[in-house]
Amino acid sequence: MLGALIALLSILTAFASYESSAAGGEENDANVEGQAILADSNAEYLRANQLLIYDYSMFDGFFIHEGEDEFRAEYYRANFSAELNAAYEADPENPFTDTYYGEVFALADETYAASSERFEDAQAAGKRSTDLQQAMLIMAVGLSFSAWASLLPSLSQMRLLFVVLALVALAVGSVNLLGSL
Numbered sequence: 001m002l003g004a005l006i007a008l009l010s011i012l013t014a015f016a017s018y019e020s021s022a023a024g025g026e027e028n029d030a031n032v033e034g035q036a037i038l039a040d041s042n043a044e045y046l047r048a049n050q051l052l053i054y055d056y057s058m059f060d061g062f063f064i065h066e067g068e069d070e071f072r073a074e075y076y077r078a079n080f081s082a083e084l085n086a087a088y089e090a091d092p093e094n095p096f097t098d099t100y101y102g103e104v105f106a107l108a109d110e111t112y113a114a115s116s117e118r119f120e121d122a123q124a125a126g127k128r129s130t131d132l133q134q135a136m137l138i139m140a141v142g143l144s145f146s147a148w149a150s151l152l153p154s155l156s157q158m159r160l161l162f163v164v165l166a167l168v169a170l171a172v173g174s175v176n177l178l179g180s181l
Helices: 003-067 070-078 081-088 096-102 106-151 157-178
Strands: none
Touching: 003 070, 003 081, 003 106, 003 157, 081 096, 096 106, 096 157, 106 157
């Protein structure tokens, strides 16, 4: 029985170690992907802010020349971004509405949300890896108890205690392992 206990604890410890390593790899992959998407998101925010400044400049030029110099006013109006053009057609008095800003920043917000999702995936994989490491630790302790028990004489009280502790570690470690998979 003691040999079977040692073998079972060895196998479960190795399995928990492997799964923990795999979860750690998933965490790393998700973090790297999240950082790459976040970099894209930052670039999109910069692009959106540049478009916003450009639209403000074009609208100011249009506003200054409207009704006084139609040629210049049309020049500025023709250079509105598609988002500002749509917003101006919807409300010429106040084109800079929440809808306009939402359209300008839509891609930046979308990529930021995608990066946040990957970081959440990384955090979940990291927690899973930690939980598996805990299961591995418990089973490794149980393995050491069973190994010590195998070295003691068969009628020793310490051997019985070590076997009981190894069985408890097997039970607790198995519950943690199954809860982490």
